[in-house]
Amino acid sequence: MPVSEFDIIQRYFREGAGKIIGAGTSAVRCGIGDDCAVLSLAVGHELLLSVDTLVESVHFPVNYSSALLARRALAVCASDLAASGASPLAFTLALTLPTVDEDWLSAFSVSLADAAAEFGMVLVGGDTTRGPLCLSLQVMGSAPAGQALLRNGAQVGDVIYVSGSLGDASAALAFLNTEPAELQADQADLLARYHAPTPRLVLGQNLRNLATAAIDISDGLAADLGHILKASGVAGVVRVQDLPLSAALLNHGSALDAALSGGDDYELCFTVPASRRADVAFLSASLDLALSEIGYIEVGHGLRCIDAQNKVYSPANGYQHF
């Protein structure tokens, strides 16, 4: 007897394997299994939401591990909540599968449940369809009214920060198909950044009353910081010698270009009034997370990268989907 859509939802997303449904969460009044899910927000909070689609052979390789795919998909999508300063609540999953492979689904749902627990989210709905392998996730979170971090608040006089280190995930693309046994330790570190990015959710929530603008770095620092600059109507200067580069990345060639133009890092880039540097330092210490000042906002438009001699440094372009 063929496995029905209802069976898949029941076995892999409601009762068995991952058990991702969080009926016990106070925000979720009704989860999977009705026409709509029902979410209740805290009084005075707004809903923040974002959608990401991952298509096989475009956003992840053919035959990519379903366990890695589940975690990576949710992390990538949750990263948008982080960039907006949202407290994560729930997500939906639109999953399109060419065939019903129970091993694939089982590993997928266990990993998705783990990631959901790690990020503090529950699955509240979705759709399971037949077709070329593709996932669309919508994440939902909340923030006190008016406190969501947007891209358009950067001001002249602000300084620019990034979290963590940049360029690791894009450097890993070169050995995505290398057999694990043949990887050097550095390469394994870089690959982990690609396979299992960390959405900076706690950082984002702590930036609500500190950052003037924020974005997550999915398409590369130059492209994503460019969005802040454009939305805010200002110019930005990045000192390339101040970019946070991991030891592993420095061992693997064009580290600066990877840091400026490589996507998939999912670190946050944000602007803060220069007068509040001490608050950022305190936050960095309390979160045990590197927050590096890499430049500043000035009058004008566009991004200028400079080196230690104040000469212009030209990065390659950010990734474009078409």
Place this chain on the structure above:
Amino acid sequence: MPVSEFDIIQRYFREGAGKIIGAGTSAVRCGIGDDCAVLSLAVGHELLLSVDTLVESVHFPVNYSSALLARRALAVCASDLAASGASPLAFTLALTLPTVDEDWLSAFSVSLADAAAEFGMVLVGGDTTRGPLCLSLQVMGSAPAGQALLRNGAQVGDVIYVSGSLGDASAALAFLNTEPAELQADQADLLARYHAPTPRLVLGQNLRNLATAAIDISDGLAADLGHILKASGVAGVVRVQDLPLSAALLNHGSALDAALSGGDDYELCFTVPASRRADVAFLSASLDLALSEIGYIEVGHGLRCIDAQNKVYSPANGYQHF
């Protein structure tokens, strides 16, 4: 120069063509173009949400008109809001395209904007990716806390209603590829039900304090009413002679089977205490929409269909995606 993802969003969804972004809507604090959209709900309201995916050659034919696709996708998804009694607010669109076809996109976005205006919704976010043609829409609405219509409230003593007429859309599948010029008038009527279903949004909102359970008919009456019965822990009896059948459907063969087992109608099926029949009649008149009493709830489990002689009538199975 190739058209980028940013260009597509700007040209077809933000500024040009359809102009679907509803920045003027008070519920939308931030629409497309930031990491997250920000929605504000009315005080005392809950968020209701649902996701639907449509895959080419599974849920719609290859080379299907992009204008029809846009309207149908939003209608199908909004129908879940109707079934839950939600007031529609906003939606997101995850659109995966094999190539950038500007004529296709232009017709798609104009039609999507028209449908969004018709249903009272605005586009607040999405993702545009490259890959096999596929759409995932998430619709969001709201209802006063505790008033969302669920599937699990049907009670013994309730009567069962459906809106509109049933079976038309599934009967249309037989001539989906017939040239328009060769269609009979009846066939054109049925095709319109398939191509342009009407989400029963106003009906759903009016059922909030009247229906004990509700669902929209996407997989066929027998299958979808079965979900209400199972979730409510009751049995249901449908009198097949009371099913609302259109004149067009009666001209085209097995009308009863189409009405019981055919999907894609997107009418609502709901249960109401027998004591409130007069309220349903009043609602039907005020909405100018047929609301037909087709059966009743009794103790037990499962669905029984009977004919005018009280003999059991066996419908074919509802559509299964796998």
